[in-house]
Amino acid sequence: MARRAAGQKKKLKRGLWSPEEDDKLMNHIAKYGYGCWSSVPKLAGLERCGKSCRLRWINYLRPDLKRGAFSQEEEDLIIHLHSMLGNKWSQIAAQLPGRTDNEVKNFWNSYIKKKLRQRGIDPATHKPLVEASSSSGRAAASAASSRSAVFIDAELILSSATGQHMPPPPPPVPAESYIYSSDGVASEASLSLSGYNQTADLGYLDPDALQCGGVVVLPSVSSSSTLNSMAGLSPAATTTTTTATTDNNSNGFESTPSCSAADQLPWLELGTTTSGCAAAVVDQYGAALDELKWSDYVFDGYGAVQYQTTPGQCIYGDSKDAAVQFDAHGSWCLN
DNA sequence: AACTGGACCAACCGCACATAT
DNA sequence: GATATGTGCGGTTGGTCCAGT
Numbered sequence: 001m002a003r004r005a006a007g008q009k010k011k012l013k014r015g016l017w018s019p020e021e022d023d024k025l026m027n028h029i030a031k032y033g034y035g036c037w038s039s040v041p042k043l044a045g046l047e048r049c050g051k052s053c054r055l056r057w058i059n060y061l062r063p064d065l066k067r068g069a070f071s072q073e074e075e076d077l078i079i080h081l082h083s084m085l086g087n088k089w090s091q092i093a094a095q096l097p098g099r100t101d102n103e104v105k106n107f108w109n110s111y112i113k114k115k116l117r118q119r120g121i122d123p124a125t126h127k128p129l130v131e132a133s134s135s136s137g138r139a140a141a142s143a144a145s146s147r148s149a150v151f152i153d154a155e156l157i158l159s160s161a162t163g164q165h166m167p168p169p170p171p172p173v174p175a176e177s178y179i180y181s182s183d184g185v186a187s188e189a190s191l192s193l194s195g196y197n198q199t200a201d202l203g204y205l206d207p208d209a210l211q212c213g214g215v216v217v218l219p220s221v222s223s224s225s226t227l228n229s230m231a232g233l234s235p236a237a238t239t240t241t242t243t244a245t246t247d248n249n250s251n252g253f254e255s256t257p258s259c260s261a262a263d264q265l266p267w268l269e270l271g272t273t274t275s276g277c278a279a280a281v282v283d284q285y286g287a288a289l290d291e292l293k294w295s296d297y298v299f300d301g302y303g304a305v306q307y308q309t310t311p312g313q314c315i316y317g318d319s320k321d322a323a324v325q326f327d328a329h330g331s332w333c334l335n
Numbered sequence: 336a337a338c339t340g341g342a343c344c345a346a347c348c349g350c351a352c353a354t355a356t
Numbered sequence: 357g358a359t360a361t362g363t364g365c366g367g368t369t370g371g372t373c374c375a376g377t
Contacts, residue, residue: 016345016371038362054363055346090365101365106344109367114342 013047017056021046025053026061059100066098070107078104079112083126 013021028044034057037050046053059065070078074096081092089101089108096104108123116123 014347036362050362051348051364052346058364059345087366102345105366110343 012041012049012052014052017060021048022056022061025056029057029061059102064098065100070099074099075107075112078108079116079126082108082112082123 017025024044024046025040028040032043034040034054037054040046040050040053041048044053048056077095078092081095085091087105089105093099093101093104113123116126117129120129121127122129
Protein backbone atom coordinates (compact mmCIF):
# COMPACT_ATOMS: atom_id res chain seq x y z
CA MET A 1 0.00 0.00 0.00
CA ALA A 2 1.17 3.42 -0.72
CA ARG A 3 1.87 5.53 2.24
CA ARG A 4 -0.29 8.45 2.73
CA ALA A 5 1.30 11.81 2.53
CA ALA A 6 1.94 12.95 6.02
CA GLY A 7 0.13 15.82 7.51
CA GLN A 8 -3.32 17.24 6.93
CA LYS A 9 -5.16 16.79 10.15
CA LYS A 10 -8.64 17.82 9.41
CA LYS A 11 -11.64 17.92 11.60
CA LEU A 12 -13.66 15.00 10.41
CA LYS A 13 -17.37 14.97 10.35
CA ARG A 14 -19.18 12.12 12.00
CA GLY A 15 -22.66 10.83 12.33
CA LEU A 16 -25.29 10.42 9.71
CA TRP A 17 -24.52 11.16 6.12
CA SER A 18 -26.37 13.93 4.41
CA PRO A 19 -27.70 13.55 0.88
CA GLU A 20 -25.09 16.07 -0.22
CA GLU A 21 -22.32 13.94 1.16
CA ASP A 22 -23.77 10.87 -0.47
CA ASP A 23 -23.91 12.88 -3.64
CA LYS A 24 -20.27 13.77 -3.42
CA LEU A 25 -19.23 10.25 -2.71
CA MET A 26 -21.33 8.83 -5.49
CA ASN A 27 -20.03 11.43 -7.85
CA HIS A 28 -16.49 10.68 -6.95
CA ILE A 29 -16.85 6.96 -7.30
CA ALA A 30 -18.73 7.35 -10.54
CA LYS A 31 -15.87 9.41 -11.82
CA TYR A 32 -12.85 7.62 -10.47
CA GLY A 33 -14.10 4.36 -9.11
CA TYR A 34 -12.77 3.30 -5.80
CA GLY A 35 -9.48 1.93 -4.78
CA CYS A 36 -7.75 3.94 -2.16
CA TRP A 37 -10.35 4.83 0.38
CA SER A 38 -8.00 6.97 2.33
CA SER A 39 -7.77 9.37 -0.55
CA VAL A 40 -11.45 9.39 -1.35
CA PRO A 41 -12.50 11.98 1.23
CA LYS A 42 -9.97 14.47 0.01
CA LEU A 43 -10.67 13.94 -3.64
CA ALA A 44 -14.39 13.89 -3.12
CA GLY A 45 -14.37 16.92 -0.94
CA LEU A 46 -15.71 15.14 2.06
CA GLU A 47 -14.84 15.78 5.65
CA ARG A 48 -15.00 12.13 6.48
CA CYS A 49 -12.40 9.52 7.04
CA GLY A 50 -11.82 7.00 4.31
CA LYS A 51 -13.11 4.30 6.49
CA SER A 52 -16.38 6.08 6.87
CA CYS A 53 -16.62 6.57 3.12
CA ARG A 54 -15.95 2.94 2.52
CA LEU A 55 -18.59 1.91 4.99
CA ARG A 56 -21.10 4.28 3.53
CA TRP A 57 -20.49 2.94 0.09
CA ILE A 58 -20.60 -0.68 1.08
CA ASN A 59 -23.58 -0.51 3.35
CA TYR A 60 -25.68 2.04 1.63
CA LEU A 61 -24.67 3.51 -1.68
CA ARG A 62 -23.63 0.53 -3.71
CA PRO A 63 -26.00 0.14 -6.62
CA ASP A 64 -26.33 -3.60 -6.27
CA LEU A 65 -27.66 -3.49 -2.78
CA LYS A 66 -30.92 -5.10 -2.07
CA ARG A 67 -32.89 -3.31 0.54
CA GLY A 68 -36.08 -4.08 2.30
CA ALA A 69 -37.26 -6.94 4.38
CA PHE A 70 -35.48 -10.24 4.44
CA SER A 71 -37.40 -13.02 2.83
CA GLN A 72 -38.14 -16.27 4.58
CA GLU A 73 -35.60 -17.95 2.36
CA GLU A 74 -32.95 -15.47 3.34
CA GLU A 75 -33.83 -15.86 6.97
CA ASP A 76 -33.59 -19.61 6.79
CA LEU A 77 -30.31 -19.36 5.00
CA ILE A 78 -28.89 -16.96 7.55
CA ILE A 79 -29.87 -19.23 10.39
CA HIS A 80 -28.39 -22.21 8.74
CA LEU A 81 -25.20 -20.48 7.77
CA HIS A 82 -24.88 -19.08 11.26
CA SER A 83 -25.15 -22.55 12.66
CA MET A 84 -22.16 -23.44 10.56
CA LEU A 85 -20.11 -20.29 10.58
CA GLY A 86 -20.99 -18.52 13.76
CA ASN A 87 -20.74 -14.76 13.70
CA LYS A 88 -18.91 -14.62 10.42
CA TRP A 89 -21.23 -12.00 9.10
CA SER A 90 -19.24 -11.18 6.05
CA GLN A 91 -19.20 -14.80 5.01
CA ILE A 92 -22.87 -15.19 5.70
CA ALA A 93 -23.64 -12.01 3.82
CA ALA A 94 -21.63 -13.31 0.93
CA GLN A 95 -24.29 -15.95 0.46
CA LEU A 96 -26.98 -13.36 0.27
CA PRO A 97 -26.67 -11.27 -2.86
CA GLY A 98 -27.26 -7.64 -2.21
CA ARG A 99 -27.05 -7.95 1.53
CA THR A 100 -24.28 -6.52 3.61
CA ASP A 101 -22.66 -7.99 6.64
CA ASN A 102 -23.95 -5.11 8.68
CA GLU A 103 -27.45 -5.72 7.50
CA VAL A 104 -27.28 -9.41 8.23
CA LYS A 105 -25.74 -8.75 11.59
CA ASN A 106 -28.44 -6.29 12.51
CA PHE A 107 -31.11 -8.63 11.31
CA TRP A 108 -29.67 -11.41 13.38
CA ASN A 109 -29.34 -9.36 16.52
CA SER A 110 -32.66 -7.64 16.27
CA TYR A 111 -34.85 -10.39 14.97
CA ILE A 112 -33.55 -13.88 14.49
CA LYS A 113 -31.87 -14.10 17.84
CA LYS A 114 -35.07 -13.29 19.56
CA LYS A 115 -37.06 -15.59 17.41
CA LEU A 116 -34.81 -18.51 18.11
CA ARG A 117 -34.93 -17.90 21.82
CA GLN A 118 -38.69 -17.81 21.71
CA ARG A 119 -38.57 -21.19 20.13
CA GLY A 120 -36.29 -22.50 22.79
CA ILE A 121 -33.23 -22.54 20.63
CA ASP A 122 -29.98 -21.10 21.80
CA PRO A 123 -28.90 -18.70 19.05
CA ALA A 124 -25.28 -19.19 19.91
CA THR A 125 -25.18 -22.94 19.72
CA HIS A 126 -28.32 -23.60 17.69
CA LYS A 127 -29.26 -26.22 20.22
CA PRO A 128 -32.30 -26.35 22.41
CA LEU A 129 -31.98 -23.96 25.31
CA VAL A 130 -32.81 -26.70 27.79
CA GLU A 131 -29.85 -28.62 26.64
CA ALA A 132 -27.64 -25.57 26.52
CA SER A 133 -28.60 -24.48 30.00
CA SER A 134 -28.26 -27.82 31.69
CA SER A 135 -25.59 -28.52 34.25
CA SER A 136 -22.57 -26.32 33.90
CA GLY A 137 -20.21 -29.12 33.17
CA ARG A 138 -22.48 -30.42 30.55
CA ALA A 139 -22.95 -26.98 29.20
CA ALA A 140 -19.28 -26.52 28.70
CA ALA A 141 -19.01 -29.85 27.03
CA SER A 142 -22.05 -29.05 25.01
CA ALA A 143 -20.58 -25.82 23.81
CA ALA A 144 -17.55 -27.61 22.56
CA SER A 145 -19.51 -30.40 21.02
CA SER A 146 -21.98 -28.09 19.43
CA ARG A 147 -19.21 -26.27 17.70
CA SER A 148 -17.79 -29.49 16.45
CA ALA A 149 -21.22 -30.48 15.33
CA VAL A 150 -21.30 -27.26 13.44
CA PHE A 151 -18.11 -28.09 11.69
CA ILE A 152 -19.29 -31.52 10.90
CA ASP A 153 -22.29 -29.95 9.38
CA ALA A 154 -20.18 -27.61 7.37
CA GLU A 155 -18.21 -30.49 6.11
CA LEU A 156 -21.35 -32.06 4.89
CA ILE A 157 -21.91 -29.14 2.67
CA LEU A 158 -18.56 -29.49 1.11
CA SER A 159 -18.84 -33.19 0.61
CA SER A 160 -22.14 -32.97 -1.05
CA ALA A 161 -21.51 -29.83 -2.94
CA THR A 162 -18.34 -31.03 -4.44
CA GLY A 163 -19.77 -34.38 -5.17
CA GLN A 164 -16.69 -35.94 -3.78
CA HIS A 165 -18.59 -38.17 -1.47
CA MET A 166 -21.93 -39.74 -1.25
CA PRO A 167 -24.42 -37.54 0.49
CA PRO A 168 -23.93 -38.14 4.16
CA PRO A 169 -26.75 -39.00 6.48
CA PRO A 170 -28.27 -36.16 8.42
CA PRO A 171 -26.18 -35.07 11.35
CA PRO A 172 -27.12 -36.46 14.71
CA VAL A 173 -28.49 -33.22 15.95
CA PRO A 174 -31.95 -32.62 17.30
CA ALA A 175 -34.19 -31.77 14.44
CA GLU A 176 -35.30 -28.53 16.00
CA SER A 177 -31.77 -27.32 15.73
CA TYR A 178 -32.03 -27.33 12.03
CA ILE A 179 -35.62 -26.79 11.27
CA TYR A 180 -36.81 -23.29 11.51
CA SER A 181 -40.10 -22.31 10.18
CA SER A 182 -42.12 -19.22 10.33
CA ASP A 183 -44.68 -20.74 12.63
CA GLY A 184 -42.20 -22.23 14.99
CA VAL A 185 -43.14 -25.73 14.08
CA ALA A 186 -40.95 -28.14 12.28
CA SER A 187 -42.85 -27.91 9.12
CA GLU A 188 -42.53 -29.19 5.67
CA ALA A 189 -42.12 -25.74 4.35
CA SER A 190 -39.16 -24.98 6.46
CA LEU A 191 -35.93 -24.20 4.76
CA SER A 192 -37.44 -24.25 1.41
CA LEU A 193 -34.63 -22.73 -0.48
CA SER A 194 -35.49 -23.73 -3.91
CA GLY A 195 -35.80 -20.92 -6.26
CA TYR A 196 -33.58 -18.88 -4.13
CA ASN A 197 -30.67 -19.11 -6.36
CA GLN A 198 -28.01 -19.73 -3.83
CA THR A 199 -27.50 -23.00 -5.54
CA ALA A 200 -25.64 -21.25 -8.23
CA ASP A 201 -23.49 -19.75 -5.55
CA LEU A 202 -22.86 -23.13 -4.18
CA GLY A 203 -21.37 -23.97 -7.45
CA TYR A 204 -18.57 -21.70 -6.52
CA LEU A 205 -17.83 -23.32 -3.28
CA ASP A 206 -14.28 -23.01 -2.45
CA PRO A 207 -13.28 -25.76 -0.13
CA ASP A 208 -10.11 -23.96 0.73
CA ALA A 209 -11.82 -20.76 1.50
CA LEU A 210 -13.02 -21.81 4.86
CA GLN A 211 -10.64 -23.55 7.12
CA CYS A 212 -13.25 -24.55 9.60
CA GLY A 213 -15.17 -26.93 7.55
CA GLY A 214 -15.22 -26.21 3.93
CA VAL A 215 -18.47 -24.44 3.70
CA VAL A 216 -19.09 -22.18 0.80
CA VAL A 217 -17.40 -18.95 1.34
CA LEU A 218 -17.95 -16.30 -1.18
CA PRO A 219 -16.43 -12.93 -0.88
CA SER A 220 -18.40 -10.65 1.24
CA VAL A 221 -20.17 -7.81 -0.38
CA SER A 222 -17.92 -5.70 1.64
CA SER A 223 -14.81 -7.32 0.40
CA SER A 224 -12.82 -6.30 -2.54
CA SER A 225 -13.83 -9.44 -4.30
CA THR A 226 -17.31 -8.18 -4.31
CA LEU A 227 -16.20 -5.39 -6.46
CA ASN A 228 -15.34 -7.96 -9.01
CA SER A 229 -18.69 -9.49 -8.58
CA MET A 230 -20.19 -6.17 -9.38
CA ALA A 231 -18.17 -6.19 -12.51
CA GLY A 232 -19.69 -9.48 -13.42
CA LEU A 233 -16.47 -11.29 -12.81
CA SER A 234 -17.45 -13.35 -9.87
CA PRO A 235 -20.11 -15.87 -9.24
CA ALA A 236 -22.15 -13.45 -7.26
CA ALA A 237 -22.89 -11.60 -10.40
CA THR A 238 -24.40 -14.62 -11.98
CA THR A 239 -26.41 -15.90 -9.14
CA THR A 240 -29.57 -14.08 -9.76
CA THR A 241 -30.72 -15.55 -12.93
CA THR A 242 -32.14 -18.84 -13.92
CA THR A 243 -29.54 -19.00 -16.60
CA ALA A 244 -26.55 -18.99 -14.36
CA THR A 245 -23.43 -20.02 -16.04
CA THR A 246 -22.45 -23.58 -15.65
CA ASP A 247 -19.41 -23.57 -13.58
CA ASN A 248 -16.96 -26.29 -14.20
CA ASN A 249 -14.65 -24.96 -11.64
CA SER A 250 -11.75 -26.52 -9.94
CA ASN A 251 -14.01 -28.11 -7.44
CA GLY A 252 -15.44 -30.21 -10.13
CA PHE A 253 -18.81 -29.05 -9.09
CA GLU A 254 -21.27 -28.20 -11.72
CA SER A 255 -23.79 -25.69 -10.70
CA THR A 256 -27.39 -26.42 -11.26
CA PRO A 257 -29.00 -23.06 -11.42
CA SER A 258 -32.60 -23.96 -11.26
CA CYS A 259 -32.50 -26.84 -8.89
CA SER A 260 -33.35 -26.54 -5.27
CA ALA A 261 -30.89 -26.18 -2.48
CA ALA A 262 -31.80 -29.65 -1.44
CA ASP A 263 -29.90 -30.93 -4.38
CA GLN A 264 -26.77 -29.50 -2.91
CA LEU A 265 -27.72 -29.64 0.71
CA PRO A 266 -29.34 -32.99 0.95
CA TRP A 267 -29.69 -33.02 4.68
CA LEU A 268 -31.84 -29.96 4.65
CA GLU A 269 -35.40 -30.61 5.50
CA LEU A 270 -36.78 -29.42 2.29
CA GLY A 271 -40.42 -29.43 1.83
CA THR A 272 -42.85 -27.81 -0.43
CA THR A 273 -41.17 -25.54 -2.81
CA THR A 274 -43.36 -22.68 -3.57
CA SER A 275 -41.23 -21.23 -6.26
CA GLY A 276 -39.23 -23.35 -8.54
CA CYS A 277 -37.14 -20.75 -10.20
CA ALA A 278 -35.12 -17.77 -9.26
CA ALA A 279 -37.26 -15.51 -11.33
CA ALA A 280 -40.20 -16.14 -9.11
CA VAL A 281 -38.15 -15.30 -6.10
CA VAL A 282 -36.87 -12.24 -7.79
CA ASP A 283 -40.44 -11.15 -8.25
CA GLN A 284 -41.02 -11.86 -4.64
CA TYR A 285 -38.07 -9.76 -3.71
CA GLY A 286 -39.19 -7.01 -5.92
CA ALA A 287 -42.54 -6.93 -4.25
CA ALA A 288 -40.96 -6.83 -0.87
CA LEU A 289 -38.55 -4.08 -1.62
CA ASP A 290 -38.83 -1.02 0.44
CA GLU A 291 -38.28 2.37 -0.90
CA LEU A 292 -34.67 2.74 -1.81
CA LYS A 293 -33.40 5.72 0.02
CA TRP A 294 -30.38 6.09 -2.16
CA SER A 295 -32.05 5.53 -5.44
CA ASP A 296 -34.32 8.44 -4.86
CA TYR A 297 -31.60 10.86 -5.39
CA VAL A 298 -28.80 8.77 -6.69
CA PHE A 299 -30.27 7.49 -9.86
CA ASP A 300 -32.68 10.26 -10.31
CA GLY A 301 -30.00 12.70 -9.57
CA TYR A 302 -27.45 10.97 -11.69
CA GLY A 303 -29.15 10.82 -14.94
CA ALA A 304 -25.90 10.15 -16.63
CA VAL A 305 -25.09 7.30 -14.36
CA GLN A 306 -26.94 4.37 -15.62
CA TYR A 307 -26.75 0.90 -14.40
CA GLN A 308 -26.13 -1.37 -17.24
CA THR A 309 -27.07 -4.81 -16.25
CA THR A 310 -26.42 -8.05 -17.82
CA PRO A 311 -29.10 -10.58 -17.13
CA GLY A 312 -28.80 -11.62 -13.58
CA GLN A 313 -26.49 -8.87 -12.55
CA CYS A 314 -29.14 -6.86 -10.96
CA ILE A 315 -32.31 -8.55 -10.02
CA TYR A 316 -33.49 -5.88 -7.76
CA GLY A 317 -36.10 -4.10 -9.66
CA ASP A 318 -35.32 -0.58 -8.66
CA SER A 319 -32.04 -0.69 -10.41
CA LYS A 320 -33.14 -2.31 -13.57
CA ASP A 321 -33.41 0.88 -15.44
CA ALA A 322 -30.28 2.39 -14.18
CA ALA A 323 -27.01 1.59 -15.78
CA VAL A 324 -23.73 1.65 -14.07
CA GLN A 325 -20.97 0.01 -15.91
CA PHE A 326 -18.14 -1.62 -14.11
CA ASP A 327 -14.71 -2.03 -15.35
CA ALA A 328 -12.62 -5.09 -14.83
CA HIS A 329 -11.39 -3.80 -11.55
CA GLY A 330 -14.82 -3.51 -10.19
CA SER A 331 -14.86 0.19 -10.48
CA TRP A 332 -17.98 1.52 -11.95
CA CYS A 333 -17.90 4.31 -14.32
CA LEU A 334 -19.94 6.43 -16.55
CA ASN A 335 -20.99 4.94 -19.75
C1' DA B 336 -50.52 15.10 24.63
C1' DA B 337 -46.54 13.50 27.10
C1' DC B 338 -43.73 9.96 28.50
C1' DT B 339 -41.39 5.52 28.25
C1' DG B 340 -39.34 1.46 26.62
C1' DG B 341 -38.25 -1.47 22.91
C1' DA B 342 -36.97 -2.25 18.10
C1' DC B 343 -34.39 -1.12 14.39
C1' DC B 344 -30.45 0.36 11.93
C1' DA B 345 -26.66 3.42 10.48
C1' DA B 346 -22.36 4.44 11.93
C1' DC B 347 -18.37 4.14 14.89
C1' DC B 348 -14.60 1.69 17.32
C1' DG B 349 -10.96 -1.32 17.95
C1' DC B 350 -8.50 -4.99 16.44
C1' DA B 351 -6.18 -8.03 13.08
C1' DC B 352 -4.10 -8.61 8.95
C1' DA B 353 -1.85 -7.30 4.53
C1' DT B 354 1.35 -4.68 2.27
C1' DA B 355 4.30 -0.80 1.02
C1' DT B 356 8.31 1.72 2.51
C1' DG C 357 12.91 -6.89 9.90
C1' DA C 358 10.59 -2.78 11.64
C1' DT C 359 7.33 0.47 10.91
C1' DA C 360 3.51 2.94 8.85
C1' DT C 361 -0.54 2.78 6.45
C1' DG C 362 -4.72 0.79 4.29
C1' DT C 363 -8.37 -2.37 4.55
C1' DG C 364 -11.72 -5.64 6.39
C1' DC C 365 -14.38 -7.49 10.02
C1' DG C 366 -17.06 -8.13 14.26
C1' DG C 367 -18.81 -5.87 18.28
C1' DT C 368 -20.97 -1.99 20.09
C1' DT C 369 -23.20 2.42 20.42
C1' DG C 370 -26.36 6.06 19.67
C1' DG C 371 -30.17 8.13 17.23
C1' DT C 372 -34.77 7.65 15.48
C1' DC C 373 -39.18 5.71 15.20
C1' DC C 374 -43.21 3.74 17.07
C1' DA C 375 -46.38 1.38 19.98
C1' DG C 376 -48.12 1.18 24.53
C1' DT C 377 -49.43 3.48 28.75
